Amino acid sequence: MTETLRRLSCFPLFLLLACARPPAQPDRKPAHVMSYSASSEEWLEREGREEEAKPEIVLQAMDLKPGQTVADIGAGTGYFSRRIARVIAPTGKVYANDIQPEMLESLKERAAKEGIANIVPVLGTETDPKLPEKVDRILLVDVYHEFQKPEEMLARIRESVKPGGMVIVIEFRKEGESASHIHKDHKMSTEEVLAEWNPAGFELVEQIETLPTQHMFLFTTRRGARPVP
Numbered sequence: 001m002t003e004t005l006r007r008l009s010c011f012p013l014f015l016l017l018a019c020a021r022p023p024a025q026p027d028r029k030p031a032h033v034m035s036y037s038a039s040s041e042e043w044l045e046r047e048g049r050e051e052e053a054k055p056e057i058v059l060q061a062m063d064l065k066p067g068q069t070v071a072d073i074g075a076g077t078g079y080f081s082r083r084i085a086r087v088i089a090p091t092g093k094v095y096a097n098d099i100q101p102e103m104l105e106s107l108k109e110r111a112a113k114e115g116i117a118n119i120v121p122v123l124g125t126e127t128d129p130k131l132p133e134k135v136d137r138i139l140l141v142d143v144y145h146e147f148q149k150p151e152e153m154l155a156r157i158r159e160s161v162k163p164g165g166m167v168i169v170i171e172f173r174k175e176g177e178s179a180s181h182i183h184k185d186h187k188m189s190t191e192e193v194l195a196e197w198n199p200a201g202f203e204l205v206e207q208i209e210t211l212p213t214q215h216m217f218l219f220t221t222r223r224g225a226r227p228v229p
Helices: 002-010 013-020 038-044 049-053 055-062 079-088 101-113 150-159 190-197
Strands: 069-073 093-098 119-123 135-141 161-172 202-208 214-221
Touching: 049 055, 055 079, 055 135, 055 161, 055 202, 055 214, 069 079, 079 093, 079 101, 079 119, 079 135, 093 101, 101 119, 150 161, 150 190, 161 190, 190 202, 190 214
Parallel strands: 069 093, 069 135, 093 119, 135 161
Antiparallel strands: 161 214, 202 214
16 A cells, blocks of 8 residues: 555646546537428428427426517528517517528518517528617527537627526427437537637526427526636
C-alpha cells in the first residue's frame, strides 16, 4: 500500500485530474431540415397529431392572453400558429416564421380558409428569424434540433423577447421509448437542451412532461446574462 501511494504521489497531478474527469460528450450535430414537400405537409397536418401533440396543453402552458404578440419559429404549415391566433384575437398578432417560402405559402392558404387574419408570415434565415418587433411569447415546436446555426439563432431569439416574456421549446424525447417512432436525429434529451440554452442566457422556469412524446421547456431570459462566446 505504501509503495502504491508513493508511486501515485510521483504521478503528474494534471494526468490524475484528467483520468478522473468523465469523457467529453461529442458535440450534437443538427438534424437535416425537413424540406417542403407534399409528404412533409401531410406530416405536419397529419390526422392524429392533435392526440399526440396535445395543443391544448401547450397553449395553456404558454399563458396566452388576447392582445399579445407571439412568434412561432419554424411554423411550417401553421399548425400551432392558427391555434394561437384564435386565442389572442382580435388584437393579438402571430408572427409565423419559417425559412422555406413554400411552407409560408401553405400557411397563408390554410389561415385564409379558416378565416384567420391575425397571422403575419415572416421569412427568416438560418441565423435570424427576422422578427419585426419584440414579442411576448416565442414558440419552437420540433424545430430547434434542426437549427444549423443554433448559437446565432439563440442570440437573435433572446433579443426578440420582451421583458417578462417567455420562450417555449418542445422537442421529441430522446430518453425512453415514448418517441421511438421518431428518428434519433430529430429527438433531444433534457441534458442536451439545457446544455445549449442555459449558456445562451436563458433560464428554465418549468419543464412539463405531460405531453405523450415530447419534452416542453419554459424559458425566460436572465437579466444581465450574455451569451457565452
